[in-house]
Amino acid sequence: MRSPDPEQLADQLRGVLEPVVTDAGLEIDAVEVRTAGRRHAVKLVVDLPEGSTATGFDLDDIARLSRTAAAELDPHEHLIEGSYTLEVTSPGVDRPLTRPQHWRRNFLRLAQITLAGGESVEARIGQADDDRVQVAVPGRKQPELREIAYRDVTHAQVQVEFKPAPKAETALLGADRPDADDDSETSANEENR
Incomplete structure (x- = not known):
């Protein structure tokens, strides 16, 4: 056989x-x-x-x-x-981000994202739902908030950082809100029901 x-x-x-x-x-x-x-x-x-x-x-x-x-x-x-x-x-840092929960688990981490059109973006991961993720793209003066649909991502992977995330990026993504972590936990718990 x-x-x-x-x-x-x-x-x-x-x-x-x-x-x-x-x-x-x-x-x-x-x-x-x-x-x-x-x-x-x-x-x-x-x-x-x-x-x-x-x-x-x-x-x-x-x-x-x-x-x-x-x-x-x-x-x-x-x-x-x-x-x-x-x-x-267990999954290593080199695991590609392929499912919504991968994005949610990596809230505020830096990722290298390749889009379907060939564009490559290095951005900080924000709130993620079942269809898309918010990211903060570093800019010269201020970071830019973007939403990316998972269907437009051909590859994404967390990057190793040796210094803290810039405050402007984390603030833009809502990390300074007292309920920032609760949002992702709530959506995860609702999903599991």
């Missing part, structure tokens, strides 16, 4: 692993399968669910989930022909 292609296999494995990841208080961000002959590498990327009040998870959490996920995969070895390795990890 031949294994399905990597994308089909990833979808099947997502279904198998979803309950154990959810039981661990996390959610699946991605399941990736790479094959080399009869060997497979399964990468399970997990993150906190949107709306979670937790501030993060540590290596012990990842190790426990890795053992539980491996035990869950054992009875389903018929899905993976040949041997495999399982890697359980």
Whole structure:
């Protein structure tokens, strides 16, 4: 019996692993399968669910989930022909922003955004809903507030910064409002209902 292609296999494995990841208080961000002959590498990327009040998870959490996920995969070895390795990890800073919750989690972070027309914009992430995100684009004198629809984004990724965000940008995005964080939490909680 031949294994399905990597994308089909990833979808099947997502279904198998979803309950154990959810039981661990996390959610699946991605399941990736790479094959080399009869060997497979399964990468399970997990993150906190949107709306979670937790501030993060540590290596012990990842190790426990890795053992539980491996035990869950054992009875389903018929899905993976040949041997495999399982890697359980959290998303790194290099994870592309592909879903609305990725944008919401990175409120006030700097991102490099490539738009469908080829324009590339470096901007600070503001409030995000299910269809678009507000960003502050640095300007010579003042930052400019823009709204970008996700459908117009071909690639976006958070940038590493070594200094605090400019106050003009964070103020433009509403970070100085007492309810700034509550807005994103409210929309996340409403989405989860």
